Structure formats: structure tokens, C-alpha cells
Amino acid sequence: QSVLTQPPSVSGAPGQRVTISCTGNSSNIGAGYDVHWYQQLPGTAPKLLIYGHTNRPSGVPDRFSGSKSGTSASLAISGLQAEDEADYYCQSYDSSLSGSYVFGTGTKVTVL
């Protein structure tokens, strides 16, 4: 069971804005560790979408944005497009136990 909790699914119509939450605690996000976000299209390897809470790698559309507040982080997708239908995962470092990087539980985004 992951220490980073995401909603199992979110959905929206084309053009709408959706947000995905990533809830952690004082051992991970709340401790100030970086949060990264990944998109996994069906049958493909994950792709880095956001790093260091808010930064987009080259080539990632500015429709994707990240934020962090307290022990949680969020990914927002504005102007939702059919090609955004995928699984999304947050990732951070957790200092509890032996300390390791952890992924969130994952969120399926459906474009209606």
C-alpha cells in the first residue's frame, strides 16, 4: 500500500480542466521532498510530466501544471484532450523506514 494516495479516477469533457490530488504526510511531501508526476498511456512506459513540483520537461504542453501545498500535491490538466486519457502517478521520497522513493496509487483520467 503506497503512502501517497491519489483518487482512482477522474473524468472530464474535452476542453475542461481536471485536477488530480496526491496526498502524503510529514515523511514525504510534507517534509519538503520533491514531487514528480508521470503519464502512462495504455501499453507504454511512463513519461515524466512534471518534476520538482512545478517544472515541465521540454516538450510537455503547458496545459499540464503542478502545485504543492503542505502534505499534498496536485496535477492540473487544462483544455482536456482525448490524447490525455491515461494513468497518472505522483512520486516523492519517503524518509520513514529505510527511506525510499515511492509512487502514488495512480489515477485513471477518462475523457468523456
Added chain:
Amino acid sequence: EVQLVQSGAEVKKPGESLRISCKSSGYAFTDYSITWVRQMPGKGLECMGDIDPSDSYTNYSPSFQGHVTFSADKSISTAYLQWSSLKASDSAMYYCARHYDGSGLDFWGQGTLVTVSS
């Protein structure tokens, strides 16, 4: 162009050993760690741990400590994930990814599907 190319799919029996590979190109292999990620069928991503190819220092996630071994060969820019005795529960897709602190996992291999069945 940065690329991580993984070895092909494997079908093994319980108790057998296995080593899969991840060959890097397009960057200085020793400047970045390699992280291994497991994805069981229909499930989410799990971080197994990572290896620093510059000195082969390894860090295993608690769930995987003692069950797998990471290694790296700097001379051929290749990282490895190894099992000494596979179990059916090891059946999964395994990804390698390049990692730099603060930058996330920015380049990924295509994945290696491991099937363990008697």
C-alpha cells in the same frame, strides 16, 4: 539522443534465476542513477530502488530488499536487475529509468515483461 534499451521478454519457471538488462546511450552513464520500477499486471508503479553506476552503490526499497540485486557495468553502460530464485509473484513488467536528484525519472526503457510459471 538519450535512450535506455531493455532486454527482451522472459518466460521462466519458479526457482530459476534471471538477469535482465538496461543499456544506456546518449549521455554519460556514470552521471545519473538508474532506478528500477515494477508494474504487476493491471496494477500501479512500484519503485524497487536504484543504483549509482559511478560506484555501484545501491539503495533498495524495503519491499524488495533481499529479493533482487542491482548491478552495473560502466564499460558497456548497462545496468542489470537480477533474481536468484524466481517466484510466480515476480511476474510483472519491469522498467529501468534514468534518475537525477530533483529531476525525477526523465528517460525510461521500454520495459521487460517477466513471466514466471510452472
